[in-house]
Amino acid sequence: MSLVTALTWVLPHRLLSSMARRLAYSDNPRLRRWLIDTVVRRFGVDLSEAAQPDPAAYPTFNAFFTRALRPGAREPDPDPAAILMPADGRISQCGPIREGRIFQAKGRSFTAAELLGDDTAAAPYDDGLFATVYLSPRDYHRVHMPWGGRLMRTVHVPGRLFSVGPDAVASVPRLFARNERLVCHFATDFGPMAVVMVGALLVSGVETVWSGEEIPAYGDRMTGKDYVGGATVELARFKEMARFNYGSTVIVLLPPGVAELAPGLGAETPVRLGQRLATRLP
Secondary structure, eight states, X not given: XXXXXXXXXXXXXXXXXXXXXXXXXXXXXXXXXXXXXXXXHHHTOOGGGBSSOOGGGOSSHHHHHTOOXXXXXXXXXXXXXXXXXXXXXXXXXXXXXXXXXXXXXTTEEEEHHHHHTOHHHHGGGTTXXXXXXXXXXXXXXXXXXXXXXXXXXXXXXXXXOXXXXXXXXXXXTTHHHHBOEEEEEEEETTEEEEEEEEXXXXXXXXXXXXXXXXXXXXXXXXXXXXXXXSSOOEEOTTOEEEEEETOOEEEEEEOTTSEEEOTTOOTTOEEOTTSXXXXXXX
């Protein structure tokens, strides 16, 4: 465990994230430009893919961080049976959900029930598939639909805000089931699909296209919103569904018997939005 990861056990997570949020939303021109230039230089951000390639045109660092892509910068896999990668980034882990458990790293795992905050909601994913995608600071920070679906319910699960970098993933037990997160439950033509937006230290803002900002405010208890019986929220495959205001991790859960993971995917595999995550079985 690195010193930084060790310190996150005692650091005031939400206070630090709130301070980072104030910096990210500041319109001070010098601060804004310094933050943007630092991230572009340090992480090698490719602004040629952005709808607005001029870093000076962004009014805040957060506007830069959540930048849109230019048309055609990402395209969905043309095979209609392809379940799509929801974001740019790297695979943290992916594979089967064994006996209700999701593999994290180095012998560590957590249960789907812990991740979703609900035993009943987790049951349909027993023996299904999961994919955990880590978004680095250089990546596009909007999350798109892996498959078309109707939103049924969201659940804001309170928690800590540990880093989700490789050292923390390897060192912190049940990391993704500890961190604050927004669980999005969809009904699809193959059954349920869960897309989980996981916050992290300094990286804890989540917005959805249907409800705007969901995190913060940070929660002290689980809160749910039902979308059954009210206005229908239906999103097509590859459509934007949410964004991280300063990025983190997205986890997709699929039920058993509906798909097989694309070959070649494994820990640390770089991935791009729209590429094949899995193939829908006939």
